[in-house]
Amino acid sequence: MEIVRNVTRHKLRSFLTIAGIVIGVLALTTMGAMAENFNALLDGGVKYFSSSIQVGPPDGQQSATLLPISKVVEIKKIDGVAAAFPTYGFQAKPGAAPSFSFGVPDTIIAADPAENNWGNLQVTIAQGRQLDSTTTGQVVLGSTIAKEFNKKVGDTIDLPVKPVDARPDFINHAFTVVGILNLTRTAPDAFAYINIADGQMLLRDSLPAELRNAFDVKAIAGGIDVYGKPGTSIAELDKIANRINAQVPGVKATKPSQIVDSFKQGGAIFTTITTAAALLALIIGGLSVVNTMFMAVAERVREIGLKKAVGATTLNIMGEFLTEATLIGVLGGLVGYGLGAAITLIVNGTTPPGQSTLFLLTPALTIFAIGFATVLGAAAGVLPAWRAARLDPVTALRNQ
Amino acid sequence: MADVRLVNLTKHYKQGAEVIRALDGVTLDITKGEFVAVVGRSGSGKTTMLDLMGLLLRPTSGSLYIDDIDTSKLGDRELARMRANRVGFVFQEYNLLAGLNVLENVMLPLRYVKDGKNGKPRAVELIERVGLSDRIRHRPTELSGGQAQRVAIARSMMNNPSLILLDEPTGAVDTETAQQLVDLLKRLNQEDQVTIVIITHDLDLAAQASRQIRLKDGKVLTDERIHANGAMLGVPVA
Numbered sequence: 001m002e003i004v005r006n007v008t009r010h011k012l013r014s015f016l017t018i019a020g021i022v023i024g025v026l027a028l029t030t031m032g033a034m035a036e037n038f039n040a041l042l043d044g045g046v047k048y049f050s051s052s053i054q055v056g057p058p059d060g061q062q063s064a065t066l067l068p069i070s071k072v073v074e075i076k077k078i079d080g081v082a083a084a085f086p087t088y089g090f091q092a093k094p095g096a097a098p099s100f101s102f103g104v105p106d107t108i109i110a111a112d113p114a115e116n117n118w119g120n121l122q123v124t125i126a127q128g129r130q131l132d133s134t135t136t137g138q139v140v141l142g143s144t145i146a147k148e149f150n151k152k153v154g155d156t157i158d159l160p161v162k163p164v165d166a167r168p169d170f171i172n173h174a175f176t177v178v179g180i181l182n183l184t185r186t187a188p189d190a191f192a193y194i195n196i197a198d199g200q201m202l203l204r205d206s207l208p209a210e211l212r213n214a215f216d217v218k219a220i221a222g223g224i225d226v227y228g229k230p231g232t233s234i235a236e237l238d239k240i241a242n243r244i245n246a247q248v249p250g251v252k253a254t255k256p257s258q259i260v261d262s263f264k265q266g267g268a269i270f271t272t273i274t275t276a277a278a279l280l281a282l283i284i285g286g287l288s289v290v291n292t293m294f295m296a297v298a299e300r301v302r303e304i305g306l307k308k309a310v311g312a313t314t315l316n317i318m319g320e321f322l323t324e325a326t327l328i329g330v331l332g333g334l335v336g337y338g339l340g341a342a343i344t345l346i347v348n349g350t351t352p353p354g355q356s357t358l359f360l361l362t363p364a365l366t367i368f369a370i371g372f373a374t375v376l377g378a379a380a381g382v383l384p385a386w387r388a389a390r391l392d393p394v395t396a397l398r399n400q
Numbered sequence: 401m402a403d404v405r406l407v408n409l410t411k412h413y414k415q416g417a418e419v420i421r422a423l424d425g426v427t428l429d430i431t432k433g434e435f436v437a438v439v440g441r442s443g444s445g446k447t448t449m450l451d452l453m454g455l456l457l458r459p460t461s462g463s464l465y466i467d468d469i470d471t472s473k474l475g476d477r478e479l480a481r482m483r484a485n486r487v488g489f490v491f492q493e494y495n496l497l498a499g500l501n502v503l504e505n506v507m508l509p510l511r512y513v514k515d516g517k518n519g520k521p522r523a524v525e526l527i528e529r530v531g532l533s534d535r536i537r538h539r540p541t542e543l544s545g546g547q548a549q550r551v552a553i554a555r556s557m558m559n560n561p562s563l564i565l566l567d568e569p570t571g572a573v574d575t576e577t578a579q580q581l582v583d584l585l586k587r588l589n590q591e592d593q594v595t596i597v598i599i600t601h602d603l604d605l606a607a608q609a610s611r612q613i614r615l616k617d618g619k620v621l622t623d624e625r626i627h628a629n630g631a632m633l634g635v636p637v638a
Contacts, residue, residue: 005499306495309456310555311484311512313477393456397491 003324006296007331014328017292021332022339024282025373029340031274032369033359037185040360041104042267044186048121049259050234053241055084055224058252067251069221074248080240082229085115086221088199090206092145092192095163104187104356106145108159110199111225118227123188128153128179136197139175144189146180147353153177159192160202171205173198185360226253234260279372285332286376293325293384304388305396314389321385322378329377333370340369403432403562403595404453409462411448411618422448424618425462430611432562433593435586437600437609445618446599447567453597454487454565455479467562484512488556488594492568494548496540502527502551503536509558519558526554530584546577553584557594566598570605582608 007014055075056065067086075084092106113131116122123142131140139159141151151157156174163170175198181188194202200217207215226244228237237256244253297304304317344359351357411423423445430436438446451457452464455471464471466486474482488509496505503523510519527536530550540548549569556564566585570578582605589596598609606612607626614622 002497002499002504009499302493302495303497306489306491306497307508307512308480309454309483309489310509311480311559313480313512316480316512394451397456397495 003320003327006300006324007327013292013295017288018328018332018335020285020288021282021329021373021377022285022336024278024285025333025336025369026340026343027281028275028278028372029337029361029365029369030343030359031278032365033340033344033361035271035274036362036365037356037358037360038270039267040185041187041356042263044121044184044188045263046260048119048187049256049263051120051227051232051237051256052118053226053237053244053253053256054259055226055244055251055253058250065222067221067224069219071248071251072221072224075224075226075244075251078240078243078247080228080232080236080243081226082232083115083118083227085112085118085225086196086223087111087115087225088196088203088222090160090199090202092159092190093161093163095165104190106148106161106190106192107187108192108194108199108202110194110196110202110222112196113193115225118230119225121184121186121188123184124182125179126182128177130179131193131195132178133195136195136201137173137175138178138195138198140179140181140193141177142181142189142191142193143183144353144356145192146177148355150353151177151180153180157192159194169209173201190356224251282372282376286329286380289325289328289377289380290383292328293321293381294387296324297321297384297388300388301391301396301399304391305393305399308391308393309397317389317391318385321388322381325381325385326374326378329374329380330370332377333373336373337366337369341366403434403467404430404597405463405465406449406453407463407465409449409452409464410460411445411452411457412460421618423452423459426615426618426620427462428613428620428623430563430595430597432595433589434595435589435610436595436597436613437606437611438597438613438615439600439603439606440615440621443617444615446615448618449615450565450567450597450599453563454489455483480512484509485559486562488558488561488564490549490552490556490564490566490569492571494540494545494552494572496543496548496551496555498540501537501539502532502543505540505551506554506558508555513559523554523558526557527551529588530554544577545573546580549573549577549581550584553581553588557588557592560592561594563595563597566596566600568600568602569598570600570602578602578605 057067069086072084072086075081088110090108092108113133116130126143131138139157149157155177157177158172159175160172162172175194183189203220203222204212204217226240228240234257241253241255244251307317341361344361348357348359406426406428409423409426413420413422426449438449440446448457452459459472466482469482471479471482497508500508506523506527507519524536527533530553532547532550535543535547543551570581573581585596586608588594598605600606609626611623611625613620
């Protein structure tokens with residue numbers, strides 16, 4: 001109780017000191033929540049790409065990312081390959097003005113629903129059901145894209161979405177929404193999943209009108225996703241990718257480790273920049289605690305002398321001042337986190353449907369933000385507390 | 401048996417090349433329940449002797465026994481424990497904590513003793529005995545000088561010490577209040593048989609003690625017992 005009174009004894013000074021910590025923790029919370037959001041997105045990519053091999057056309061040999069679908073059969077014969085699936089990807093909103101976003105753009109993914117059983121990133125159904133590989137005209141929407149177009153199970157959605165300045169010959173198709181996915185905080189949230197047959201239909205639509213009948217789209221894949229047996233390590237998948245490159249002509253299998261490393265590197269840089277900026281702000285706040293505590297010691301020299309006279313040990317005095325500094329850190333941490341959390345919730349809440357939210361508050365971030373402020377407060381109090389504890393009681397008692 | 405025993409107690413300070421002999425080989429016994437006044441001019445060594453007896457200073461040489469414990473052999477933590485359990489202090493400037501009320505100030509020494517959690521009834525009783533029951537929740541800024549010093553006296557009694565040391569306790573109050581404080585100290589001394597040592601310039605106060613020790617240049621000049629009728633009986637100066 002006395003500790004609280006000591007903190008509130010100089011209201012303005014305590015307010016300004018705590019405000020320094022509040023600003024630092026607020027910065028740490030918002031920047032950290034942004035980094036957590038970005039990392040969640042990247043983690044999804046890491047999860048997905050660490051369990052599959054992406055196969056596309058060889059580097060620099062063709063402008064379109066198209067492959068003969070017969071390569072699927074060839075790849076399946078490679079030692080270590082347990083499954084291979086053709087895939088197709090299309091812009092869901094072709095012609096949309098480019099804009100900066102932390103999320104993945106809305107994308108139509110055509111794939112075999114069975115592929116979801118492979119790999120580490122498995123989407124789950126929130127409403128409705130999974131796609132039927134044999135029934136065309138159906139779509140399963142990611143949570144963000146479903147919100148963006150305000151769709152629920154049973155509604156229809158025209159895909160790709162017709163641009164406002166679309167040419168008269170623009171083609172799209174009505175798909176019935178049969179399922180909506182749970183939130184993953186990563187790419188699938190912005191995906192509209194259709195089956196292979198519908199993907200091949202969209203592939204044909206994407207070709208120039210003069211060429212649409214020149215190809216058998218059923219013989220073409222946009223890319224191939226390759227899987228090893230469940231539990232296959234990245235190192236082993238890298239070896240499988242090497243074998244595909246060596247034994248299957250006309251394709252390029254990218255090593256999963258390369259993709260995963262680039263994701264992790266991007267995440268680490270972003271986290272370092274945002275967290276370092278926030279920590280800097282917090283440490284500056286911590287210095288104000290040091291200053292305040294030194295002032296408190298200077299003002300309470302006689303009090304320290306008296307406490308020693310009535311039996312306080314060096315540790316008792318240190319403990320009292322450390323507790324006071326820690327209390328300042330805790331208060332600053334709680335208020336700063338509260339304000340930061342409120343800002344992230346408000347900003348996320350006002351994000352237009354369909355846009356990825358900017359912040360993600362996680363339990364780890366909460367513990368780190370409040371915990372760091374607490375530890376910082378305590379650390380800032382060590383030197384002043386040590387000085388207080390070492391005061392000579394005789395001198396302290398007669399200090400004027 | 402002596403409650404407090406000083407044996408050739410010496411405290412020297414270095415001031416540049418010069419050695420200040422603040423206390424210079426003082427030997428005396430103070431018996432349990434004595435009311436001792438220590439007088440002398442400024443610089444005679446009174447305050448140094450009080451600080452040594454209060455275990456706030458370590459002697460340069462010599463020994464100090466409190467309740468037959470040789471304090472020169474104790475470490476810092478043990479000295480702190482001794483201060484908490486066996487010594488009470490009262491200062492001229494009261495030294496009450498501004499953030500605490502009367503009750504909390506009186507209970508302050510409980511913080512630093514092992515079984516100090518159940519001391520509230522004792523604190524309330526002491527506040528009653530010093531006549532401040534109606535001020536128990538008041539802050540020090542709401543008290544007069546005499547009331548503040550009563551609180552300091554109650555605080556010094558909190559842990560049932562063997563010895564209470566008072567440094568110019570009446571120096572900041574008027575004569576009437578000073579006499580009231582002396583009466584209070586005499587009453588506590590008689591009721592609790594607590595040993596009281598007062599450092600003072602006030603000869604009227606000193607005359608009311610049961611023993612008067614006069615210091616000069618760090619040595620005991622005179623050591624006299626005061627009879628009930630005011631006559632002084634010399635005791636041997638060791």
